[in-house]
Amino acid sequence: MTHGLGGGGRGLSGGLGGGGGIWGMHLHHHSSEGRSDCCVDSICCIINIASILLCIRKMSRYLRIALLWIYVATAVITTGLLISINVLGTNKFQAAPTDMRKVQDQVNNAFCQSLTLNSSDPFEAYTFDREPVVDPSKIEQFNTSYFTSMTGDTNTYWGFYLLKGSKAVVVSSGDELISVFIIKGSSNLQAWIDNKGSCNGCYLASHVTSPTFTYTLDVSQSDDYYFMYYSTSNYVIVVNVNVYITRTLYDVSSATSHCSYRPSDKPCSLDISLSPHMNVVYHNGGNGLHDRIDMWSTCKSRVWMYMIVFALIPALMTAPVTFLFWKYCKDDRSQENLAVDSEDNLPYNKF
Structure with a gap:
């Protein structure tokens, strides 16, 4: 689960792709003279190296x-x-209860000998020699609630990673001065943030809310999905959001290895093969200790x-x-x- 806040077009807190962080907007000015000097230096360096290699x-x-x-x-x-x-070092990220997704950041099949997974909550980890397949018959329920107050030119969002075939139902209070945008993918989220919703194709749908607003999202492609609430009201509006998620899961019958982790256990260590099609998948339990789970992975280098x-x-x-x-x-x-x-x-x- 990902959560973020923003207001006044000045900044946003939150994270993309399952991690929390701080988003800042910075403007950098570069003079044309500086770019010209850089190009000249680069060209001169290339010519210098070429003249040495060609015995000129x-x-x-x-x-x-x-x-x-x-x-x-x-x-x-x-x-x-x-x-x-x-690749090396510790990769910290966040997840939500019942999340099931691949580990993709800071892991490389060629340079990683093994991957160590750790978490603040219990989870299951699997390795696959090929792309894991979603099993539509295996589902898991996850429900959560949020409360926030909005006024002025502000926004807040909640994000979830959902596999193909999942369904998310959002029920919330609201007002005609508060709109909700449904966004697919972290790049589209950033595009929305940069343009305050004035971006062509960066969201799937938008609706004006009401005291009994309901929206159903049917997931046709596995990705991160965000529910962005945007206010243009001059007065404070209290918003209650309830999210009901029916998650599909990967079929783990074809997994090549499996590891169960509990906070008192040793971290899961999974061997990484050289196959470019190999994947590592984690699945958080539905009875976790926290609504927002901290996880981290470490790649052990393949020295040879x-x-x-x-x-x-x-x-x-x-x-x-x-x-x-x-x-x-x-x-x-x-x-x-x-x-x-x-x-x-x-x-x-x-x-």
Whole structure:
């Protein structure tokens, strides 16, 4: 479950895709002169590297080879660090009771040997060798209530991740000065926030509320869904929201491994295969301790894969280029020739 608040077009609190956070709106101004300088520097850098690799720039073979290995090492280290930042470390996110979804952030089948899952509430974890399939015959009920007061140019929303075939019924109080928008996907949510609803195609439907407002959402595609309440009233309006969700679940009969977690147990550790089709799925219990569940995952690196990708392969690719440099790129002897010419022009050499 995701919850967010906003007002006055200045900012919004809440999270996208199952996590809480702070959303701020910042404007950055870049002068055209700054962009031109950046482009010039980039072009010059590319030309400089190309002139060295193509043996156009005059220099000794030792220096040319040294620069080649420095450039390769810099590129490899930078790429490795970027991948490590996106894969390794702890990924914190939030979930709701009865949530069932794939773990997608900070997990990579090639670079993760195993994934450790932990939570503040009980959950079940599964691994699949292929895309998990939704079983429409397996359903789970989840009901929750919210209370808020709205006035002026403000908005508040609640979001849920729902699998295909699920149904969500929203019953709330309201007023003709409060509208509700049904939004699919975190990118559309952000588009709505940036434009205050004045965005083409960023929401599925919009309705003016009433004291007995009801809306039914039939989910045709698995995704995050948000119920955004937006007020234009000059006075305070109290809003009570009741959400009744009938969730479909994945068919776990084809799962390749399974782990049950309780807060007093050790975290679930799941082996990750090299198959790009493998998925890790978690399912929170309906009798959890909290309405908003904190979860976190940690990827254990596959060390030998890092060694192959960022050490062995670059070395094997750079070694032949080094040989070509040594064989075909001649040393720059212009300074030596200049010194010889200078000696020939000395007075004592004329006698």
